[in-house]
Amino acid sequence: MARGRFISLEGGEGVGKSTQLTALAEALQGRGLQLLVTREPGGSPGAEAIRKLLLEGEDTRWNPRAEALLFAAARADHVEKTILPALERGEWVLSDRFLDSSLAYQGEAGGLGIEAVRALHRFGSSDFLPDRTLVLVLDEAEGAVRARARDGNLGDRIGSRPPSYHAAVDAGFRAIATNEPDRVKLIDASGPPATVTARLLYALGDLLP
Numbered sequence: 485m486a487r488g489r490f491i492s493l494e495g496g497e498g499v500g501k502s503t504q505l506t507a508l509a510e511a512l513q514g515r516g517l518q519l520l521v522t523r524e525p526g527g528s529p530g531a532e533a534i535r536k537l538l539l540e541g542e543d544t545r546w547n548p549r550a551e552a553l554l555f556a557a558a559r560a561d562h563v564e565k566t567i568l569p570a571l572e573r574g575e576w577v578l579s580d581r582f583l584d585s586s587l588a589y590q591g592e593a594g595g596l597g598i599e600a601v602r603a604l605h606r607f608g609s610s611d612f613l614p615d616r617t618l619v620l621v622l623d624e625a626e627g628a629v630r631a632r633a634r635d636g637n638l639g640d641r642i643g644s645r646p647p648s649y650h651a652a653v654d655a656g657f658r659a660i661a662t663n664e665p666d667r668v669k670l671i672d673a674s675g676p677p678a679t680v681t682a683r684l685l686y687a688l689g690d691l692l693p
């Protein structure tokens with residue numbers, strides 16, 4: 485049986501990622517694909533336990549290096565226990581965030597540098613990468629409107645960091661897409677949800693059976 489494909493969906497806060505995750509999953513399943521939908525931090529029992537450590541408590545609970553290591557540890561467990569077994573079974577996997585969130589948040593915005601975070605991924609997960617990473621991008625003003633419209637979630641340790649942090653996250657995602665244009669595609673998240681979903685599917689066109 486052919487190995488499945490691994491797709492990650494990324495973006496800053498409030499770009500409409502949850503909305504698109506659901507719509508993209510339905511569209512892929514509608515094409516007859518067996519799809520496992522998962523998320524980070526989390527996606528396996530061990531990684532879900534680490535998720536609570538990462539998202540709850542004071543912003544100062546972890547220093548930047550400890551925070552990056554926890555994300556990398558959660559990801560190592562998620563890859564081994566959930567993602568690789570599904571791909572081996574021939575399923576497709578769609579993950580709500582993956583490595584590129586660590587590169588943008590901890591590496592770029594957190595000041596560790598993208599290369600340092602990539603080194604943790606080489607150690608933790610043998611540098612296992614998605615077949616395609618779709619990054620939703622929105623201009624800042626529209627992103628702020630959507631973030632305000634959304635219930636909850638901005639209160640977590642990372643979501644509640646200042647606008648300058650989130651602007652650096654956005655710059656990080658754009659830099660990654662420039663550096664890895666074949667794997668990482670920037671997707672315009674403006675306009676009606678169905679239009680954004682169509683852009684996502686178009687960016688997967690060469691992978692779809």
Ligand SMILES: Nc1ncnc2c1ncn2[C@@H]1O[C@H](COP(=O)(O)OP(=O)(O)O)[C@@H](O)[C@H]1O
Pocket residue numbers: 495496497498499500501502503504630631633634635673674675676677678680
């Ligand atoms: N394409 C869109 N156009 C306008 N509003 C949107 C769009 N997609 C999502 N929203 C709204 O923006 C807010 C954030 O969307 P959500 O999918 O929860 O984003 P995220 O998961 O990125 O935080 C929600 O109120 C949602 O209804």
Ligand SMILES: Cc1cn([C@H]2C[C@H](O)[C@@H](COP(=O)(O)OP(=O)(O)O)O2)c(=O)[nH]c1=O
Pocket residue numbers: 496497498501502524525539555580581582583584585586587589590637640642643
């Ligand atoms: C996977 C990952 C997430 N994060 C952050 C992004 C989010 O602020 C938070 C995950 O929270 P979550 O509640 O899943 O929110 P979202 O809807 O924004 O995906 O953790 C990192 O900083 N590094 C990472 O590697």
